[in-house]
Amino acid sequence: MGSCKDQEEQQAKCVWIQGPILVGAGPSGLAVSACLSKHGIPSVILEKSDCIASLWQQRTYERLKLHLPKQFCELPLLGFPENFPKYPTKRQFVSYLESYASHFSIKPRFNQTVQSAEFDSGSGFWRVRTQDSKYFSRWLIVATGENAEPVIPEIVGMEKFHGPVVHTSGYKSGSDFRNHKVLVVGCGNSGMEVSLDLCRHNAIPYMVVRNTVHVLPREMFGFSTFAIAMALLKWLPLRLVDKILLLVANFTLGNTEQLGLRRPKTGPIELKNATGKTPVLDVGALSQIKSGKIKVMEGVKEITRNGGRFMDGQEKEFDSIILATGYKSNVPTWLKGCDFFTNDGMPKIPFPNGWKGENGLYTVGFTRRGLLGTASDADKIAKDIADQWRTKKECKNSYNSHIILLKKS
Numbered sequence: 001m002g003s004c005k006d007q008e009e010q011q012a013k014c015v016w017i018q019g020p021i022l023v024g025a026g027p028s029g030l031a032v033s034a035c036l037s038k039h040g041i042p043s044v045i046l047e048k049s050d051c052i053a054s055l056w057q058q059r060t061y062e063r064l065k066l067h068l069p070k071q072f073c074e075l076p077l078l079g080f081p082e083n084f085p086k087y088p089t090k091r092q093f094v095s096y097l098e099s100y101a102s103h104f105s106i107k108p109r110f111n112q113t114v115q116s117a118e119f120d121s122g123s124g125f126w127r128v129r130t131q132d133s134k135y136f137s138r139w140l141i142v143a144t145g146e147n148a149e150p151v152i153p154e155i156v157g158m159e160k161f162h163g164p165v166v167h168t169s170g171y172k173s174g175s176d177f178r179n180h181k182v183l184v185v186g187c188g189n190s191g192m193e194v195s196l197d198l199c200r201h202n203a204i205p206y207m208v209v210r211n212t213v214h215v216l217p218r219e220m221f222g223f224s225t226f227a228i229a230m231a232l233l234k235w236l237p238l239r240l241v242d243k244i245l246l247l248v249a250n251f252t253l254g255n256t257e258q259l260g261l262r263r264p265k266t267g268p269i270e271l272k273n274a275t276g277k278t279p280v281l282d283v284g285a286l287s288q289i290k291s292g293k294i295k296v297m298e299g300v301k302e303i304t305r306n307g308g309r310f311m312d313g314q315e316k317e318f319d320s321i322i323l324a325t326g327y328k329s330n331v332p333t334w335l336k337g338c339d340f341f342t343n344d345g346m347p348k349i350p351f352p353n354g355w356k357g358e359n360g361l362y363t364v365g366f367t368r369r370g371l372l373g374t375a376s377d378a379d380k381i382a383k384d385i386a387d388q389w390r391t392k393k394e395c396k397n398s399y400n401s402h403i404i405l406l407k408k409s
């Protein structure tokens with residue numbers, strides 16, 4: 001008698017996909033699907049949630065705006081509407097993505113969590129398994145993102161804490177924390193922005209800064225810092241650009257070390273390229289730190305029932321804890337029999353060559369370069385598959401005409 005697992009296996013629906021299978025309907029999945037459709041190639045997107053861009057719709061705070069100016073966040077083939085501001089809000093970004101999907105007639109299959117995907121060398125097909133179906137295709141495009149799962153740090157005593165402990169992926173607004181003393185663990189863009197949002201709702205954030213961090217102004221002399229860096233990099237060596245950025249940052253923001261925000265020895269862009277660690281683009285948190293409304297704390301030693309003990313010996317009481325501790329990729333949990341990814345779920349081959357693996361495997365959105373990286377990957381993947389698609393079609397046509405000739409003779 002077969003086990004339940006065998007029965008489930010037999011009941012799974014088998015679906016043969018003519019074009020590629022994409023896993024994930026975030027900006028990256030949508031961008032590749034649109035580029036493929038430009039080449040006349042159909043694709044199927046499998047998405048575990050019930051909407052497109054679930055990170056943006058379900059796992060980000062209300063006040064979020066794009067960190068970079070809109071021209072650096074556009075997907076290929078269709079730009080933002082003219083009337084969008086320089087830094088679109090999360091709602092505007094989601095509405096752009098919805099129009100993008102409808103413009104290219106992209107209809108992902110929702111509530112399809114990819115549990116495993118494996119290449120079958122016998123048939124030359126990828127076998128992709130969701131909770132109720134098996135999909136087969138020659139091409140598999142991984143678009144599940146660098147931010148698929150929250151990183152939850154292990155802090156001694158956390159289980160004893162009496163109040164709510166929330167990861168930023170579950171944080172919506174500071175209004176839920178009015179008058180609370182909140183421990184914010186982490187000082188990246190999310191930690192800073194959540195602390196700022198808490199201040200605006202009369203909460204009292206204590207932000208834990210364990211490591212070094214580069215804080216840069218979002219704009220310098222009225223131009224986006226990111227745009228300035230991109231422009232300078234065309235003409236000057238990276239280290240010189242880093243020096244210029246830090247000079248202007250120190251001039252406009254002052255010495256951040258005095259506020260407890262020590263800068264890494266490596267410059268901001270060099271560090272980003274080497275480790276993926278993004279500099280914080282300040283949108284107002286720094287002035288709240290200067291005024292003492294956001295309190296900067298050294299690393300947490302231990303969480304207690306009512307609060308926390310810190311490395312410098314201080315002890316404080318808190319009502320809530322917010323973990324601004326980042327995200328990780330989930331690729332190793334479902335992509336099997338393939339050594340293209342590291343244990344952390346990032347391609348082993350660095351940018352700009354990490355978009356293509358073997359046997360029809362592709363990755364999009366794993367460049368640590370945000371939506372700019374996505375746009376570049378999407379274009380390359382679509383072109384590469386289009387070349388194979390054409391060859392396949394030509395082979396099929398010549399095979400078909402051969403059969404017709406044989407029939408005639």
Ligand SMILES: Cc1cc2nc3c(=O)[nH]c(=O)nc-3n(C[C@H](O)[C@H](O)[C@H](O)COP(=O)(O)OP(=O)(O)OC[C@H]3O[C@@H](n4cnc5c(N)ncnc54)[C@H](O)[C@@H]3O)c2cc1C
Nearest residue numbers: 024026027028047048054066067068114144145365370371
């Ligand atoms: C708070 C925040 C702000 C950001 N701001 C910017 C910015 O201003 N500019 C910028 O360029 N970048 C920004 N980023 C980076 C951001 O990750 C990208 O912009 C973008 O969301 C990446 O798109 P993606 O499609 O690669 O990944 P995601 O948006 O994460 O989409 C991946 C999709 O895959 C789905 N999925 C995951 N696992 C499975 C599975 N096993 N089966 C089926 N589906 C699955 C998920 O549900 C999700 O819908 C920001 C990130 C965060 C967290």
